Amino acid sequence: MVTARAQITPMIFTIAADKIKAHIEPNMYGIFFEDINMAADGGVYAELVKNRSFEFNSPLAAWTERLKGGGKGSIEVVDRTAERPENAHIIKVNVNATTGYFGLSNEGFRGMGIKKDERYSFSVNARKPGTGPITMLIELHNAKGAVIGTGRLTPTATQWKKYAVKFTATATEDKASLYVWLKGTGAIDLDMISLFPEHTWKNRPAGLRADLVQKLADMKPGFLRFPGGCIVEGRDLANRYQWKKSIGDIDKRETIINRWNMEFKHRPTPDYYQTFGLGFMEYFMTAEDIGASPLPILNCGMACQFNTGQLVPVDQLDPYVQDALDLIEFANGGPDTKWGKLRTDLGHPKPFNLKMMGVGNEQWGEQYIERWKIFTKAIKDKYPYIKIISSVGPFAAGEEFTRLDKFFRAQHADILDEHYYQSPKWFFDNAKRYDNYDRNGPKIFAGEYAAQSVGGGSPENKNNWDCALSEAAFMTGLERNADVVHMASYAPLFAHVDAWQWRPDLIWFDNLRSYGSPSYYVQQLFSLNKGTDVVPLLQKGEMVSGKDGYYATASIDKGTNELIIKFVNSGATAQPVKFNIEGGKSYGKTATVITLRSADKAAENSLAAPTAISPVKSLINVDGKAVNVTVEPLTFKVIRLKAVGM
Structure with a gap:
């Protein structure tokens, strides 16, 4: 024999929609x-470059010297505290790379997030007091070392000047790094090495x-x-x-x-x-x-x-x-x-x-x-x-x-x-x-x-x-x-x-x-x-704040002419509820319901499942001034009703 499951009696709540309790x-x-x-x-x-101005306690933190194709060079950290106490360090790069390249790379903040087809803006403050050209080759490398973006510029000024170049990334990579290669001979001073996405x-x-x-x-x-x-x-x-x-x-x-x-x-x-x-x-x-x-x-x-x-x-x-x-x-x-x-x-x-x-x-x-x-x-x-x-x-x-x-x-x-x-x-x-x-x-x-x-x-x-x-x-x-x-x-x-x-x-x-x-x-x-104003939401004359695991509040929005109900069921059982609305206004035949819930208290969102727990919208019917809805266990619901007529 199959026995019909007993119906759970709806919990009755009363909302005095015409009685303002507090302004929100x-x-x-x-x-x-x-x-x-x-x-x-x-x-x-x-900003994608970490320690862009060499001001960490270890001035070359996040930076690594690099050689390519037979290039040679060295890096000196120069202290200019007396001149610029708020930006006390620069680096002097001595370059001996007529055939290959000498340079340095930056690891970023646990890597650099690079997106395919995004344009990137590289900039550097530089001065070149000596003679002879030094060319800068800018590269983005993915985690395996492959080049996924390049740009070039040639600083020439003997006084500090900002130089910039834009280029487009050819691949997406969340652990990229920046390489700044220098070709030529002589010395160049660098500061504020920076990389930003254009968007x-x-x-x-x-x-x-x-x-x-x-x-x-x-x-x-x-x-x-x-x-x-x-x-x-x-x-x-x-x-x-x-x-x-x-x-x-x-x-x-x-x-x-x-x-x-x-x-x-x-x-x-x-x-x-x-x-x-x-x-x-x-x-x-x-x-x-x-x-x-x-x-x-x-x-x-x-x-x-x-x-x-x-x-x-x-x-x-x-x-x-x-x-x-x-x-x-x-x-x-x-x-x-x-x-x-x-x-x-x-x-x-x-x-x-x-x-x-x-x-x-x-x-x-x-x-x-x-x-x-x-x-x-x-x-x-x-x-x-x-x-x-x-x-x-x-x-x-x-x-x-x-x-x-x-x-x-x-x-x-x-x-x-x-x-x-x-x-x-x-x-x-x-x-x-x-x-x-x-x-x-x-x-x-x-x-x-x-x-x-x-x-x-x-x-x-x-x-x-x-x-x-x-x-x-x-x-x-x-x-x-x-x-x-x-x-x-x-x-x-x-x-x-x-x-x-x-x-x-x-x-x-x-x-x-x-x-x-x-x-x-x-x-x-x-x-x-x-909403704009709190109105009373009661069960048997009492506020709904924990009894039987239920929590609730109601408000009206004078700007949109709506009644808004928020209801939490922290218990393990689904509960049918009925909201009786008292007051002069009438409401439409449907209400919007936004539900946020999970059956698992330990559930989380993640990068792999970013919306595992996220709001879901639906519509319910409204019977005059009565709203009937079942609130699932471990659930937060928002119900919005539009006033009509009066």
């Missing part, structure tokens, strides 16, 4: 950029890697936080991020060691430096490109407290405060101001409309409070409209968190920056975190968060579906409390598959390809479907 900030969901995991040099900054983001010369920026644009982020992160602080103050050194002529931007260079014993990266080719001008322009509000974070006179904890004495803090004031003028000032004129001279007369700024990154303690007061007074006195992002430390609870939270609330601070790198269970359990926060107190910026499958910073962490689903559950709580939580961003953003230090990460890439993790699609779906 237009820039609520954004992105957090930090130069970790080779996110900038070797990543989104499209960068918006085809800007010496710009950003288009596929990576496109992934950011596809999220439609509300803000871009930059440049970090602990990069802001530095291991010591000499290693901190100084924005004024990151703008202007590329060869005048001082290269320094990246603070993640030797931070983790499990992933030492001694070849990790910052050239600042991706600097504050590029950050501001990228934010503008992708429609995001700029959110710079500045050093407040404190190095990373997990490292040296070095401090600037309070009576010597003025230059740090002035940097903050000058940055606001650089972003917003007119051409009649010093720093606004510089922005105009750099090709951007229109202000960047900066509205917020972070004072310090993950700082804590009385020393931070003392410095915060000085910064805040100076900024507010001159620019009262600037919202200040204030740190409540690196942890989401504990003595330091409580002390800072209490202090900033008493000071009526603008926005508090909370960070959490916790287990998936923590994220599921803390979807109610902001339900009871003071509605009249400072607003919250969930500035850094990511579920850790093993533990905070563990090299064994995975970007799996369990983590992403827990983040989706947690984010329903952020959105439901949008009157308190004004901004949120996952961290870190980028990771090179061959050169990472920290995981999990939102977007992974190699030298040619990239993919979004399951967490990327969670972030994208919240950003693309946030």
Whole structure:
């Protein structure tokens, strides 16, 4: 005998679509950029040559001398610190190659990603003080040594001059290398040896890697936080991020060691430096490109407290405060101001409309409070409209968190920056975190968060579906409390598959390809479907935040006249649900459903399967003001209904 399977009773939810609970900030969901995991040099900054200006601690790091066809020569590193302290080294190449070639090769950032039929722009700063011609032959080699692109140029000037040549690659290779051959006799000085693809983001010369920026644009982020992160602080103050050194002529931007260079014993990266080719001008322009509000974070006179904890004495803090004031003028000032004129001279007369700024990154303690007061007074006195992002430390609870939270609330601070790198269970359990926060107190910026499958910073962490689903559950709580939580961003953003230090990460890439993790699609779906105002979604009069493994929030979008439902089923059983919509509007006969799911909690995306877990769209019928849908196990769904008539 065959017994009919028992029907599961639908779970009933009620949505009061005409009762506004909270306004959702237009820039609520954004992105957090930090130069970790080779996110900038070797990543989104499209330069293919590593140590292009010979400024690593070992000036010839990434470079190898080469001989071909009987050529001879030698390379000298010349120190010109007195003349150019920000670009202290050049190389003098002595060439004795009338028949063959002498030269050097560059390994790139774990190789160079070269695409067939792409045009590449090679450039070099050179001077040739002696007589006799020296010709340069530029070659791209694949991993087996075959030539896949060539160009030629002949430097002649006795003073420094930039020379450039473009050529087309004949094959695709993810581990290519660059060879610079010299033919002739005599000596030549070289600096800033560079190679870029012609097709960068918006085809800007010496710009950003288009596929990576496109992934950011596809999220439609509300803000871009930059440049970090602990990069802001530095291991010591000499290693901190100084924005004024990151703008202007590329060869005048001082290269320094990246603070993640030797931070983790499990992933030492001694070849990790910052050239600042991706600097504050590029950050501001990228934010503008992708429609995001700029959110710079500045050093407040404190190095990373997990490292040296070095401090600037309070009576010597003025230059740090002035940097903050000058940055606001650089972003917003007119051409009649010093720093606004510089922005105009750099090709951007229109202000960047900066509205917020972070004072310090993950700082804590009385020393931070003392410095915060000085910064805040100076900024507010001159620019009262600037919202200040204030740190409540690196942890989401504990003595330091409580002390800072209490202090900033008493000071009526603008926005508090909370960070959490916790287990998936923590994220599921803390979807109610902001339900009871003071509605009249400072607003919250969930500035850094990511579920850790093993533990905070563990090299064994995975970007799996369990983590992403827990983040989706947690984010329903952020959105439901949008009157308190004004901004949120996952961290870190980028990771090179061959050169990472920290995981999990939102977007992974190699030298040619990239993919979004399951967490990327969670972030994208919240950003693309946030709506304008939260409305109540209840089950038996209670918020849906973990009971029976369900998490939900609802919003309306006044711009598109839609109702948006987000629903997470973290359980192992499919659940039919019914949403009864209360309110004056009527809805169309169909609704769009976007489903993100996997039956396997451990499932991940990869370069080989970049969209294994990715959104799938479908349509369902709507019965009047009732929406019936079955939510599969381990699933995040977004449902959009278009209002009609009234």
